[in-house]
Amino acid sequence: MTHFPTVWLLVFTWTLVACTPSTNTEIAARKKTAVAPIDNQRLSNLAQEPGTWLTGGRDYQQSYYSPLGQITADNVSRLGYAWHYDLTSEFGFEATPIVVDGVLYGSGPTGTVFALDAMSGRELWTFTPQIDNDFVRKVCCGVVNRGVALWGDKVFVASLDGYLYALNRNDGSQAWRVDTFTDRDRGYTITGAPYIANDLVIIGNAGAEFDARGYVSAYDTRTGEYRWRFFTVPGDPKQGFEHPELEPAAKTWDPTSLWQVGLGGTVWDAMAFDPELNLLYIGTGNAAPYPRKLRSPAGGDNLYLASILALNPDTGRLVWHYQTTPGDNWDFTATQKMILAELEIDGKQRRVIMQAPKNGFFYVLDRLTGELISAQPYANVTWASHVDNATGRPVETGQAEYFNEPKLIFPGPQGAHNWQPMSFNPDTGLVYIPAMEAGVIWTMPEEPFEYQKGGLNSHSLYIFTTPGEWGLDSALANTLPPLEVLGAGQPDTTIRGFLRAWDPVKQTLAWERDTSGPWTGTMNAFWNGGGVMSSAGNLLFQGRGTGRLAVLDATTGEELHSIDVGASMMAAPMTYQIGNTQYVAILTGIGGGNGNDYVPGMAAYTYGNQGRLVVFKLGGGEVPKRPELQHEEAGQEPPSLPRRGTEAQVALGEKLFLRNCAKCHANIDGRGAGIPDLRQMDETAHREFREILLEGTRADRGMGNFSDLLSEEDVEALHDYLIDQAWQVWEKQTQGAEWHKPAQ
Ligand code: CA
Numbered sequence: 001m002t003h004f005p006t007v008w009l010l011v012f013t014w015t016l017v018a019c020t021p022s023t024n025t026e027i028a029a030r031k032k033t034a035v036a037p038i039d040n041q042r043l044s045n046l047a048q049e050p051g052t053w054l055t056g057g058r059d060y061q062q063s064y065y066s067p068l069g070q071i072t073a074d075n076v077s078r079l080g081y082a083w084h085y086d087l088t089s090e091f092g093f094e095a096t097p098i099v100v101d102g103v104l105y106g107s108g109p110t111g112t113v114f115a116l117d118a119m120s121g122r123e124l125w126t127f128t129p130q131i132d133n134d135f136v137r138k139v140c141c142g143v144v145n146r147g148v149a150l151w152g153d154k155v156f157v158a159s160l161d162g163y164l165y166a167l168n169r170n171d172g173s174q175a176w177r178v179d180t181f182t183d184r185d186r187g188y189t190i191t192g193a194p195y196i197a198n199d200l201v202i203i204g205n206a207g208a209e210f211d212a213r214g215y216v217s218a219y220d221t222r223t224g225e226y227r228w229r230f231f232t233v234p235g236d237p238k239q240g241f242e243h244p245e246l247e248p249a250a251k252t253w254d255p256t257s258l259w260q261v262g263l264g265g266t267v268w269d270a271m272a273f274d275p276e277l278n279l280l281y282i283g284t285g286n287a288a289p290y291p292r293k294l295r296s297p298a299g300g301d302n303l304y305l306a307s308i309l310a311l312n313p314d315t316g317r318l319v320w321h322y323q324t325t326p327g328d329n330w331d332f333t334a335t336q337k338m339i340l341a342e343l344e345i346d347g348k349q350r351r352v353i354m355q356a357p358k359n360g361f362f363y364v365l366d367r368l369t370g371e372l373i374s375a376q377p378y379a380n381v382t383w384a385s386h387v388d389n390a391t392g393r394p395v396e397t398g399q400a401e402y403f404n405e406p407k408l409i410f411p412g413p414q415g416a417h418n419w420q421p422m423s424f425n426p427d428t429g430l431v432y433i434p435a436m437e438a439g440v441i442w443t444m445p446e447e448p449f450e451y452q453k454g455g456l457n458s459h460s461l462y463i464f465t466t467p468g469e470w471g472l473d474s475a476l477a478n479t480l481p482p483l484e485v486l487g488a489g490q491p492d493t494t495i496r497g498f499l500r501a502w503d504p505v506k507q508t509l510a511w512e513r514d515t516s517g518p519w520t521g522t523m524n525a526f527w528n529g530g531g532v533m534s535s536a537g538n539l540l541f542q543g544r545g546t547g548r549l550a551v552l553d554a555t556t557g558e559e560l561h562s563i564d565v566g567a568s569m570m571a572a573p574m575t576y577q578i579g580n581t582q583y584v585a586i587l588t589g590i591g592g593g594n595g596n597d598y599v600p601g602m603a604a605y606t607y608g609n610q611g612r613l614v615v616f617k618l619g620g621g622e623v624p625k626r627p628e629l630q631h632e633e634a635g636q637e638p639p640s641l642p643r644r645g646t647e648a649q650v651a652l653g654e655k656l657f658l659r660n661c662a663k664c665h666a667n668i669d670g671r672g673a674g675i676p677d678l679r680q681m682d683e684t685a686h687r688e689f690r691e692i693l694l695e696g697t698r699a700d701r702g703m704g705n706f707s708d709l710l711s712e713e714d715v716e717a718l719h720d721y722l723i724d725q726a727w728q729v730w731e732k733q734t735q736g737a738e739w740h741k742p743a744q
Pocket of ligand 1: 208209285286331333
């Protein structure tokens with residue numbers, strides 16, 4: 001049985017399907033739209049142009065809230081299809097488009113960009129960076145892109161292989177390009193969006209599971225001239241420090257730390273810039289190896305991992321820092337989206353920054369000083385009992401110490417919330433969080449840690465509390481105590497997803513909706529709910545893996561409308577107005593994190609996962625669907641090759657698979673967008689197995705070259721392992737075992 005669409009070619013070109021010529025009304029509407037330069041003044045006066053969506057989160061506050069109110073609870077049942085624009089990548093789309101001066105700008109995997117007439121969908125221009133395919137294998141969580149930034153007369157985007165591009169807004173031509181990587185042989189990639197602060201464009205990177213040392217770089221928006229760089233973790237103190245903030249940071253690390261591994265802290269997603277306070281906020285990630293005792297044996301907070309940092313954008317100097325997870329052992333990144341807001345707390349107006357990072361606590365900080373105002377759990381949290389308000393530090397429970405014995409820990413490394421944008425609605429005063437409830441069982445590998453340059457270096461093992469090869473049916477699970485034992489006295493281990501409305505002042509749940517869809521108990525449950533957007537129509541929008549765009553009452557959470565989009569969604573929607581019409585737009589296509597099984601019930605299973613921008617308006621019709629895919633009944637025939645290799649070779653193959661392949665092929669059975677089930681390789685794949693791995697012959701389809709990480713013998717062992725796995729599936733199938741049926 002395959003859950004995988006038969007076509008997964010990745011062609012980095014854009015095609016236009018929906019295309020209508022400009023009408024007189026459209027031209028008149030566009031003439032009315034004043035084209036003004038994009039600068040701090042315009043950013044600060046965005047209230048003057050409610051129809052514009054100027055940054056990833058619409059405004060400098062990154063609120064994912066629109067003041068448009070044409071679409072309301074009373075009429076949203078009439079919201080329907082306006083037009084669409086087809087994209088060709090099947091990797092999955094995470095970006096929220098930007099609409100300014102009548103033009104919609106969107107981006108997709110590897111850093112492709114498209115500009116459309118926002119009223120008609122007419123294509124104005126496209127841009128495709130020529131990327132080095134060697135970087136495709138260096139992604140932890142899918143070949144994705146989280147968006148563009150606009151400033152002056154330019155559009156900025158970063159490519160997967162580390163280049164920052166400035167494109168001219170009017171025609172997409174390249175104004176300049178810079179290489180933002182300090183070391184192209186390490187595990188650096190970029191999936192995040194650039195952010196703008198004054199006339200600088202700021203870009204971070206990803207790769208903390210590999211051997212990246214995190215940093216952000218600032219460039220002049222006009223010329224691309226390099227201005228400053230801020231490293232989020234120190235390098236080896238013996239080599240000196242690139243900037244003064246690294247000296248106090250180094251005191252929180254063992255002097256014998258594994259400096260050669262880079263030690264992460266990557267800024268792979270959120271930033272925010274407050275033009276009034278002139279502060280740039282960046283969120284930092286985890287380190288590799290995950291267990292602190294391996295990377296910094298003497299312990300310590302390991303600054304500035306898992307932190308929110310406020311920088312002076314003019315100088316790149318640190319103004320304040322707040323660490324959410326000191327000495328992180330659990331991939332608890334603080335890279336999640338940050339929202340700037342004014343809240344009345346204890347009778348005082350406070351300028352705050354809010355974040356719901358992976359670690360499960362919702363933080364409200366004074367964004368001028370970094371002072372902790374409050375932090376409370378918005379999901380099941382067992383690693384810490386609470387955050388001490390006096391010290392600002394979490395109080396750990398010991399439940400998360402997996403170093404000597406396996407432990408069930410909430411949240412898991414996917415976090416209680418991940419990159420999916422949350423939204424703050426100033427009318428309701430609520431923050432809407434796409435939240436996940438999934439603890440994992442963590443344990444340490446038996447073998448000692450060995451640094452692998454450019455490879456995965458996280459060096460810990462975990463499984464989810466779900467049946468399946470990446471969960472309770474895994475070989476690893478057989479070596480662990482049963483879930484009943486590990487879960488005794490712990491929260492409910494049923495994996496679920498929720499849309500939670502959080503009161504940031506009271507730090508309490510206002511309401512929640514279970515968004516698990518048909519997948520309660522499996523990993524699809526927590527990825528089903530995408531990023532969110534709210535509006536002045538008292539509405540809350542969320543795309544789902546099922547292919548439904550849900551519209552809820554922002555006050556009560558009641559579902560008011562649900563549109564069958566015919567495509568799985570995870571990106572946050574946005575809304576804009578042209579002329580007298582309010583539109584809602586969303587990029588479709590799922591992928592990214594590990595865990596999206598292609599299973600019945602998911603739109604990507606039925607219609608495939610080719611990207612598409614879909615736009616809606618009041619009075620619109622039904623969304624046109626792609627043809628349904630034919631799914632082969634798998635397990636009809638035994639594997640084409642006989643079992644081979646010694647037990648030791650198969651075991652080596654499994655180890656190599658977990659280290660090198662599992663991040664994309666995850667639980668081997670084809671998770672994620674466009675990633676094949678390696679137990680069902682066809683004859684060509686078997687024949688070309690060695691070339692695919694060691695010569696990169698399928699790099700253009702997303703399968704990178706592993707010749708720097710794997711030897712000929714390794715490849716042989718991997719092949720032996722995969723053939724053995726194919727036989728195991730066949731044996732289970734023929735014995736009638738339901739090895740891969742999603743829980744209902
Ligand atoms: Ca990570």
